[in-house]
Amino acid sequence: MSEKRGNATYVLENPPSIITSACVGGKTEQQGPMHDYFDKTFQDDYCGMETYEQAESYMQKIAIEMALDKLRLKSEDIDFMFGGDLLNQCTGTTFGVRDLNIPFFGIYGACSTMAEGLQLSSLMADNNVGSKILAVTSSHFCTAERQYRFPLDYGGQRTPTSQWTATASGALVVSPVGNGPYVRAVTIGRIVDMGVSDANNMGAAMAPAAAETISDFFKDTSLSPDSFDYVVTGDLGLVGSRIVCDLLCREGIDIRENHKDCGMMIYDLEEQDVHAGGSGCGCAASMLCGYFVPKLRASQIKNILFVATGALMSPTVNQQGESIPSIAHAVWISSEKETKI
Amino acid sequence: MSEKRGNATYVLENPPSIITSACVGGKTEQQGPMHDYFDKTFQDDYCGMETYEQAESYMQKIAIEMALDKLRLKSEDIDFMFGGDLLNQCTGTTFGVRDLNIPFFGIYGACSTMAEGLQLSSLMADNNVGSKILAVTSSHFCTAERQYRFPLDYGGQRTPTSQWTATASGALVVSPVGNGPYVRAVTIGRIVDMGVSDANNMGAAMAPAAAETISDFFKDTSLSPDSFDYVVTGDLGLVGSRIVCDLLCREGIDIRENHKDCGMMIYDLEEQDVHAGGSGCGCAASMLCGYFVPKLRASQIKNILFVATGALMSPTVNQQGESIPSIAHAVWISSEKETKI
Numbered sequence: 001m002s003e004k005r006g007n008a009t010y011v012l013e014n015p016p017s018i019i020t021s022a023c024v025g026g027k028t029e030q031q032g033p034m035h036d037y038f039d040k041t042f043q044d045d046y047c048g049m050e051t052y053e054q055a056e057s058y059m060q061k062i063a064i065e066m067a068l069d070k071l072r073l074k075s076e077d078i079d080f081m082f083g084g085d086l087l088n089q090c091t092g093t094t095f096g097v098r099d100l101n102i103p104f105f106g107i108y109g110a111c112s113t114m115a116e117g118l119q120l121s122s123l124m125a126d127n128n129v130g131s132k133i134l135a136v137t138s139s140h141f142c143t144a145e146r147q148y149r150f151p152l153d154y155g156g157q158r159t160p161t162s163q164w165t166a167t168a169s170g171a172l173v174v175s176p177v178g179n180g181p182y183v184r185a186v187t188i189g190r191i192v193d194m195g196v197s198d199a200n201n202m203g204a205a206m207a208p209a210a211a212e213t214i215s216d217f218f219k220d221t222s223l224s225p226d227s228f229d230y231v232v233t234g235d236l237g238l239v240g241s242r243i244v245c246d247l248l249c250r251e252g253i254d255i256r257e258n259h260k261d262c263g264m265m266i267y268d269l270e271e272q273d274v275h276a277g278g279s280g281c282g283c284a285a286s287m288l289c290g291y292f293v294p295k296l297r298a299s300q301i302k303n304i305l306f307v308a309t310g311a312l313m314s315p316t317v318n319q320q321g322e323s324i325p326s327i328a329h330a331v332w333i334s335s336e337k338e339t340k341i
Numbered sequence: 342m343s344e345k346r347g348n349a350t351y352v353l354e355n356p357p358s359i360i361t362s363a364c365v366g367g368k369t370e371q372q373g374p375m376h377d378y379f380d381k382t383f384q385d386d387y388c389g390m391e392t393y394e395q396a397e398s399y400m401q402k403i404a405i406e407m408a409l410d411k412l413r414l415k416s417e418d419i420d421f422m423f424g425g426d427l428l429n430q431c432t433g434t435t436f437g438v439r440d441l442n443i444p445f446f447g448i449y450g451a452c453s454t455m456a457e458g459l460q461l462s463s464l465m466a467d468n469n470v471g472s473k474i475l476a477v478t479s480s481h482f483c484t485a486e487r488q489y490r491f492p493l494d495y496g497g498q499r500t501p502t503s504q505w506t507a508t509a510s511g512a513l514v515v516s517p518v519g520n521g522p523y524v525r526a527v528t529i530g531r532i533v534d535m536g537v538s539d540a541n542n543m544g545a546a547m548a549p550a551a552a553e554t555i556s557d558f559f560k561d562t563s564l565s566p567d568s569f570d571y572v573v574t575g576d577l578g579l580v581g582s583r584i585v586c587d588l589l590c591r592e593g594i595d596i597r598e599n600h601k602d603c604g605m606m607i608y609d610l611e612e613q614d615v616h617a618g619g620s621g622c623g624c625a626a627s628m629l630c631g632y633f634v635p636k637l638r639a640s641q642i643k644n645i646l647f648v649a650t651g652a653l654m655s656p657t658v659n660q661q662g663e664s665i666p667s668i669a670h671a672v673w674i675s676s677e678k679e680t681k682i
Contacts, residue, residue, distance in 0.1 A: 002470045008421065008444035010470065051661050080349065080529050088429040089655035090449045091663075094532060098666050103349035103529035105457060106653070106668075108431045108447040116446060120461070127468035129343045129351065147657070188421050188444035191435060312447070314430035316488070320392050322432075325439050327447075 002126050006220030008188040015337050016125035017178025018118075018297075019132070020073070021289035022066035024059050026167030028141065028274070029286070032267045037290040038168075039066045045142055045167060053091065056140035059169040059282075060085070060096030064136055067171040067289070075100040078173065079130035082117035084108045085138050085281050086165075088147060092138050096169075102134065110310030111206075111235050112189065113137040114170060114285035115329035118306070121174040122183040122331070128176050138169035139280025148199060148315055161201040163237045164274035166266055170285030172293065181296035185332040187217040191312065193325040199318055203240025203263075203276055206309040209326035210236060211247035214307055217330045218253055229301040231255040232292065234284035234308035234328070235263035237277030262287035262308075284308040292333070299335045306331045343467050347561030349529040356678050357466035358519025359459075360473070361414070362634045363407035364627035365400050367508030369482065369615070373608045378631035379509075380407045386483055386508060394432065397481035400510040400623075401426075401437030405477055408512040408630070416441040419514065420471035423458035425449045426479050426622050427506075429488065433479050437510075443475065451651030452547075452576050453530065454478040455511060455626035456670035459647070462515040463524040463672070469517050479510035480621025489540060489656055502542040504578045505615035507607055511626030513634065522637035526673040528558040532653065534666040540659055544581025544604075544617055547650040550667035551577060552588035555648055558671045559594055570642040572596040573633065575625035575649035575669070576604035578618030603628035603649075625649040633674070640676045647672045 002010040022039045030041035040062060042048075047055040060083070068074065080103035085092035090106055097104065109116035117135030124130050142152055144165035150156040174183065192212050196205035210233050218224060225231055236244055241261045248255055262284040263277035288306055295301045313324040343351040363380045371382035381403060383389075388396040401424070409415065421444035426433035431447055438445065450457035458476030465471050483493055485506035491497040515524065533553055537546035551574050559565060566572055577585055582602045589596055603625045604618035629647055636642045654665040 001468060004420070004471075053658050053661065079345070084447075084449060086430075087655065088657060089427075089451065089653060091653070091655040091658045094653040094666050095658065095663065098532045098534055101531050103531050104668060105461065105529065106425075106449040108425060108449040110430065120446065123465065123470055127342060127470065129464050129468065130345075188446065190442050190444055191439045193439055312430060312432070312435040314428065314432040316429060317394050317432045317436065320394065322436065325435050327445060 002123055006216060008216055009185060009220035011185045012122060012126040012183060014126050014176060015182035015184050016122050016174050016176050017180050017182055018172050018293050019175045019178040020067045020070045021172035021293045022063050023168060023170040023286035023290035024063050025286055029166060029168055029266060032272060034266050052140055052142040056092040056138050056143050057096035060093060060136055060138045063169040063171040067173060075102050078102045078132050078134045081134035082107050082120050083136040084113045086110060086144055109327060110312050111279060111281050111284060112308040112310030112327050112329050113281045114288055115306060115308035115331055118331050119186040119329055122186060125174045125176045131175055133174045136171040137281040137285045139165050139282035141165045141167045144280060158275055159200040161239050161276050163202060163263060163276050163279035165280035166278045166283035168282030168286040170289035172289050180337060181293055181333050181335050182337045183331060184334045185221060187213050187330040189213045189327040189329045191325045191327050193323055195323045197323040199313060202279060202311040203237040204243060205311050205324040206326040207236055207240040207243035208247060210244045210307055210309045210328040213328040213330045214248060215251050215253060217305060225253060225255045225258060228258060228303045228305050230258050230260045231305045233261045235279040236261050236309060237263040239276050296333055296335045303334045306333055343464055347557060349557055350526060350561035352526045353463060353467040353524060355467050355517060356523035356525050357463050357515050357517050358521050358523055359513050359634050360516045360519040361408045361411045362513035362630035363404050364509060364511040364631035365404050366627055370507060370509055370607060373613060375607055375632060393481055393483040397433040397479050397484050398437035401434060401477055401479045404510040404512040408514060416443050419443045419473050419475045422475035423448050423461050424477040425454045427451060427485055450668060451653050452620060452622050452625060453649040453651030453668050453670050454622045455629055456647060456649035456672055459672050460527040460670055463527060466515045466517045472516055474515045477512040478622040478626045480506050480623035482506045482508045485621060499616055500541040502580050502617050504543060504604060504617050504620035506621035507619045507624035509623030509627040511630035513630050521678060522634060522674050522676050523678045524672060525675050526562060528554050528671040530554045530668040530670045532666045532668050534664055536664045538664045540654060543620060543652040544578040545584060546652050546665040547667040548577055548581040548584035549588060551585045551648055551650045551669040554669040554671045555589060556592050556594060558646060566594060566596045566599060569599060569644045569646050571599050571601045572646045574602045576620040577602050577650060578604040580617050637674055637676045644675045647674055
């Protein structure tokens with residue numbers, strides 16, 4: 001049984017393991033500083049498919065297959081899965097996993113999707129509902145641009161605060177039995193809306209949600225940021241990262257020394273033309289699955305708080321003048337199962 | 342702990358209760374045969390708002406508030422919630438629940454959303470993760486038409502196989518403690534795609550998914566349709582209902598005597614101009630929350646298998662020539678907690 005602390009934190013009594021993970025990326029990701037941490041990268045943003053949407057689905061399929069292959073698992077070994085993405089009706093996922101025949105829960109958390117899937121998988125595994133549960137997500141620069149902003153062919157100018165949707169996918173499998181890294185606690189996010197309505201400044205929209213969830217986690221668990229190697233936000237980018245640190249400092253929570261943002265890790269912000277950094281479900285997912293989980297498994301780092309953030313906006317309601325509600329889900333992942341920190 | 346049977350069925354050991362539920366509908370729903378079962382109906386499809394999208398969000402808010410009011414619950418009594426809808430990026434839900442401040446998991450299962458939310462809520466409650474968990478969904482004829490097919494102003498002709506997206510919302514709360522009706526078992530659906538690509542014939546696309554999940558449930562539990570008052574499909578409509586009964590008959594499972602389809606219940610197919618029947622997340626959700634749950638609570642009926650079906654299509658990929666993958670999730674709901682059937 002998972003023990004509730006505070007309003008929205010659950011401490012897992014039988015911390016489940018992330019037994020395998022994999023991630024794939026596109027060309028911009030290959031050219032970035034994290035290229036060695038991808039299991040596979042594609043030179044071509046079509047990934048050999050006919051449309052960008054098909055390419056995104058294909059990336060999910062490859063990420064899942066590579067994660068399963070590492071443990072010689074087959075899709076029938078998976079009890080059920082959680083998956084979603086940024087595309088309308090989450091078709092990146094639907095078409096990516098259609099042939100796998102795995103019992104399927106569709107989720108939507110925008111760029112927080114990997115944290116949401118990992119939370120749900122871990123809560124299920126902590127209670128022995130399922131012995132192997134998969135979580136997957138993806139994003140693709142070209143599918144996201146045409147859906148949320150302008151088709152690439154339009155050649156629109158991007159603003160300095162805009163972020164670059166990562167062409168990437170990450171998949172992982174959670175099990176009640178394993179050698180870690182272990183999911184120790186989760187804090188479920190609430191929808192936060194501070195009135196930001198600029199679809200080209202999502203970092204600013206999401207930062208208050210991240211701050212609220214991070215603050216909830218530390219209050220609910222009585223832990224402090226010092227005990228964590230990294231407090232990892234999903235894709236706040238340059239603008240949102242500054243805001244989240246500022247907001248938390250005002251509450252007496254200082255994460256400036258050990259804060260990392262996947263959106264700032266995945267690209268070289270000086271050399272690559274990505275403006276305020278990376279974004280998209282695939283950004284946090286690939287950094288978690290390709291960088292952090294392997295480092296935790298090898299005990300090169302011991303504890304991270306993974307906080308993926310989602311801007312729950314839609315062009316339809318955005319054009320109606322609505323603001324951008326956001327959400328952030330936090331997951332404490334540790335190389336150790338029981339040690340108190 | 343929930344006990345796994347077969348590939349995707351979980352029998353709940355401590356069957357949680359649906360402790361409250363409510364549903365709201367629009368004008369066409371008010372004019373239909375089920376008007377008395379709605380807690381509230383709106384004469385105006387704008388529900389007093391400025392846009393149809395705002396109206397859909399408002400319906401979700403009202404459905405949740407009415408469900409909570411019945412037990413004098415407040416939003417802070419809810420541990421967390423599952424919600425989603427048909428709109429791009431699930432904004433019907435996001436904006437509907439934004440002010441409630443409830444820890445939030447976004448889900449996407451198209452018209453299967455209420456069954457997905459009920460399954461996840463019930464699996465959590467069965468394992469005492471959360472003492473009160475809310476599930477909500479909605480759909481709106483006008484938001485769905487303009488997003489999936491044509492804006493209403495276009496005045497397009499509807500085909501005979503097309504269905505009428507219900508303007509409705511349903512909300513319910515699940516708890517480990519209560520007097521029923523009880524969630525006894527769930528069968529998680531898999532994505533099924535038989536190649537149907539006509540967005541005006543979703544019943545035909547979804548029927549094979551419903552047949553597979555219903556067949557899985559009866560095989561996994563060794564129960565038979567005779568033991569159920571009703572096998573309730575979500576929104577297969579006239580076309581899909583015939584197909585699901587035929588497909589199951591071929592497998593030796595005869596549900597013809599006790600099959601009900603929410604899409605055929607919610608409207609008068611002869612008197613109302615709804616072609617093949619109702620559809621949309623709100624269709625199955627309102628019939629579950631307004632009709633079946635109260636009847637189960639009053640022991641007027643004893644057992645139903647609730648099988649909401651979702652067409653996981655998107656105009657973007659549909660226009661690229663893709664078919665319509667579908668999914669169906671099944672939930673056994675009983676007026677009794679333990680009696681074997």
